[in-house]
Amino acid sequence: MHHPESIRSVQQLVGEHAIDLPADPGIYAFWWIGERDQLLAANRRIVLKGPNEQPVEVEYRDWWPEELAYPCLYVGKSTNIRKRFSLHLKRGSPGRLHAAHPEHHKAKPNTTSCQLRWGIEHIFPNEANPLALISTSVGFSYRTDLVDNAIAERFFEEDRLVGTWRPWFNIDSER
Template sequence: MGDILTDKIPLPHEAGVYAFWWIADRAELLAADRQIVLKGPGGNDVSVHYEEWWPEELKFPCLYVGKTTNIRKRFSQHIMRNTKPDGRLHMAHSNFFKVLPYNSSCQLRFGIEHIFPKEEGVLKTIKRAVGFSYTTDFPNNAIAERFFMEDRLVGTWRPWFNVDSER
């Protein structure tokens, strides 16, 4: 894959399931601010602490799993490289509260900005430390199979940025 900060990324315009991975030093990730406070049922605060809960067989910790009708477009929505490329989209909250996201499509960038609240060059961190994988191989009953694969991978790989509160 090319430089995510400057190059046109050679990803397909096809439907699929994808994952973002922490490929840098695991200790750096585990030293991050791993708490987030979400709004739960009845508007009550729910504190979540991101644990080292990934399966041992994973070489890299999984950060986010998703499904999409267009891999290239969805990748770009997560990174948002043309929006404040040298800064942050989301201001850090001093008490770990989840701030209002820039949009509902940038879960990866939001998550990285949340766990590294002092990091200004967030895209540089993503370029250095985050990997991406995907599959578009769904020959039969594709919509249902993408749904089930995403659900199964979230349940198995336990990605931090897929955690949301119950409503």
């Protein structure tokens, strides 16, 4: 799932009328396929709500394993890869969905399922057209071959990949 040849740009997946992905259950990842320097020059600080609603600061670091061709932004699981991909992007909503906070506090997500869109808007607070940036600089890969005891296998595979690939947008605070 993380081999460069299996990663397709968002632009390649989104056609005029359809998204070129299966409606099958599986596990997926979003990748930064744009210039790495652009990603590392982005806003890499976020303030989350920690225990007792106290703010806790997290820094997104260049901590991806060297064997990855691209930095991983988010790993997830779904019962429908195509639908979940679409929910992450919210293509029907142009412009920005999340206001940038001057002190990098986490904006309330527009929905509970748009982690990729939210993350891109957080790290690029001055980007007026986040969908265009996502289209050209974000890639996607998935696998749907976890069939034996699939729910459990997707659960464990997501956790394993989050721990291995260290995606920025999967980080949450402890409460």
